Amino acid sequence: MKITVKLFAGVRELAEQSEIVAELAQGSTIGELRKCLIADFPQLGPHLTHAMFAIDSDYASDDSLVQEKSEIACIPPVSGG
Amino acid sequence: MKITVKLFAGVRELAEQSEIVAELAQGSTIGELRKCLIADFPQLGPHLTHAMFAIDSDYASDDSLVQEKSEIACIPPVSGG
């Protein structure tokens, strides 16, 4: 399945795009998505390693299942306020 | 010496005046002033017992010496804010 991942702030700047796409097997987890993205976008490595991911606007863990219809976002360390 | 004591809030209301006068010996302390006032104004007793006194706008202890030229005030428990 094709998973689109929204990017923000420093990750978006570094990727030079606001979304990236990963090709994942059905039943993959956030942890597997993270590994796949690090392989495909090595320049984002440190950011992807330290980022959280969100599924449908909620923080997800590396065990969370990714579904094709989910909205996935990469959340690097936040600095609002 | 004649000592004028400023009154505020509940003490002023109870005394029905904004100042009271005590007749004290030279070299008297705030503690002696307190006793003298309690004797002269028994209706103020509980308030005078629990009040602080101030000399020239600073909190004073019962050991502080009272001088005729000082401005003395009775400071019952405060409730500002």
Add this chain to the structure above:
Amino acid sequence: MIEITHQPIDSASLAEQVQSPDSGAVVLFLGISRRKTDGRETTQLVYDAYEEMAVKQLEQLEKEARDRWQLIDCLIVHRLGVVPLGKASVAVAVASAHRREAFEAGQWLIDSLKADVPIWKQEHWADGTTEWVHPGLSKID
């Protein structure tokens, strides 16, 4: 800066007054005349002060706060006389580089003001009676 006033406190402008490009954090505290106290209803509060001493004590509190925390600005305003329900009787505004200092200093200032500064509150109860508040002293009959 400290101020004792018989006018309404302009709570809207206080936070703006201490805001500056050097401050990263502003904390504004307002003490408001509250309708209910321990289940009883108040119609208004009246504040009295030993003004000369209250000014001196407030200046001392500002100085002590500036000594203890790195404050960029510090305002304390207390209103005297009638304070209608829902209006501010006291305001403390502090600005600092970081938020921790602003919260700590703001809280310390209002706690210290309530403990030390010779200002008194008179409750005007809905049943028509009035009462000067002297914590620790039983109610005047």
Add this chain to the structure above:
Amino acid sequence: MIEITHQPIDSASLAEQVQSPDSGAVVLFLGISRRKTDGRETTQLVYDAYEEMAVKQLEQLEKEARDRWQLIDCLIVHRLGVVPLGKASVAVAVASAHRREAFEAGQWLIDSLKADVPIWKQEHWADGTTEWVHPGLSKID
């Protein structure tokens, strides 16, 4: 109530918005764009957010604060886009019957917002460079 806005935060009116005859205490916190950070000079800050999620997270924080403390009112506003020096990027206003709750809730809300809400700050340094701030990640080269 929570709000994410691209407009200036009206810090003057925020404390008044939460003031009421039921509240005895109002605490307003403002986070301000600060000129100096670790000795370096900033010319402006730019904020970006995952807006949909930030709104959801802020609503969650408001709910949690209202569960933990007896709050009469609670406002959280975050500004996005360019925030000039000396202007507020974030505001938290809480009203409660007693001051302890208002201080605790206000501090908890801003601490939690800074830890959890997907909003990011970009420093625009005086030397012309820019930098997205990601605590724990080394500076992007």
